[in-house]
Amino acid sequence: MARTIGVIGIGHVGVTTSFNIVTKGLADTLVIIDNKPGWAEAERLDLADSLGGLSTYTEIVANDYSRLRDADVVIFSGGDISVIQNGDRNSEIKSTKAAIDDAAPQLAASGFHGVLIDISNPCDVAVTYWQQQLNLNRNQIIGTGTALDTYRMRRAVAAAMHVNVADVRGFNLGEHGESQFTAWSTVRVNNDPITDLPDFNMKDLNEAARLGGWQIFSAKHYTNFGIATIACEMAGAVMSDAHRIFPCSSYDDDYGVSIGHPTMIGRGGVISHPAMRLTSDEVQKYAHSATTIKENLAKLQALG
Template sequence: MSRTIGVIGLGHVGITTSFNILTKGLADTLVIFDTKAGLAEAESYDLRDALGGLNTYTEVLYNDYAALKEADVVIFAAGDISAILGGDRNSEIKTSKLAVDQVSPQLNASGFHGVLIDISNPCDVITTYWQEKLNLPKTQIFGTGTALDTYRMRRSVADTLDVNVDDVRGFSIGEHGETQFPAWSTVRVNNQPILEMDGIDYDGLSEAARLGGWKIFNEKHYTAYGIATIATELALAVCSDAKRVFPVTCFDEDYGFCIGHPAVVGRKGILSNPPMTLTDDEKQKYAKTAQSIKDTYDKLKALD
């Protein structure tokens, strides 16, 4: 079956994601978009130049919304990283909302009926906004959420305990932002619950995971590889109907908007939400992070 994936927004994250999709051979057709038509065209040629060294073939198109009618996945990576002020992802809210307002009518008009994955910040809020703007079920719209925060938590634990990062399992949940937190009750190291291990500095590990992105951003002024890898994994999970659990931002029926938590991802987007057995402290933190998302969402709606 032919696979079509679209990537909207060709900043550092969007083009890195596009390159991942191309080199991994995940799509038969890759459609890339940017408001700068010249950039979109140039990137399409640059990507096509790589085809000679690959053992797969991908047709690369640019700025063609009609080509998304039968697309399996659209990844939304538009935004303005320069809008981040003082270490606050939420400062992108105005530019990200504007981008959704510009793109959503064109996506609806194209007849797109696949799965939309949001990367743009503030991720939970923008994903919730996408669910208002697109003519799609909420389950077909989700965001990368705390998947990157989870990667950073796992890396921090692996570095501290000198284990392989692949042998650290568990989730960070909540807002993709300052109130996200590792749900330590879900974390296992070499198949041992981390809460049963001695000498663990949970506060230190939580802070290292939270600040991991800012350490990169402060020097590079952007992050790309981690989040692009996650977006690629999610696109593959949809296209292959993997039924794989990721900590993504998706609709939480108890709160009425999108929050990062474990969900099963497959062909139709969010297939189910496994129950979370959290400690009382984690439940309080989840309620706090939900309030933070709601406050930011209220700010977005005030921009109308």
């Protein structure tokens, strides 16, 4: 069966994700959808121009929801990042809700039954809202969550400790927003607990990890490469049934909301949630983050 990925919302992130899918040969068919007149077709042609230089081939389809019926994965990146105020991702609640309300009925009508990966912000709120809009198992609807925050933490730690980023392990958890936090009890550098290292400065590293995205956003007014890479990694994990763990946004039964925490991903979406062995302080931060997400979800639902 042909491998099919859909990308809904072809802005900076959506098109970067689409380019990665094509150049990495992740799909046999890529369906790109955008409601701006002529936009998806223009990007389809631009992406098609790259095919002559690649060792793989991808059929690229524009604005055809019916082709998503048998898609393995749909990546949703709709919304309007330009409405963000003071670095608050929750400024996008109204525009993201409108984008989901537009896409959800069309996606449902297509007969889509694969895995939905949300990129749009506020990510955890959007994932929970998607779970309410589609007649799919919650395990089939996930978001990139704190995977990007984790990447930024690893980058900051690697730079501070003068090691390769591949040798830094651990998780950022909670909301993909201001209440996210680094679970330092999970972080290892060259397999040593970071808290045991003599040059570990929690305050400085917390700030470096938290502000990494805003340094980019303040200059570019969007971020795209890191998040697109994560979306493609998650999509690949679904399509290959990789049983790979991501700190992504998925439903937490204990808190009744989707939130960034370690999640094993495979063909059907969520396979399991590895146990989190957090400190009491980290548990409190996680609970606070869940409460923040619930409060912002209530704001979205109040929009009617």
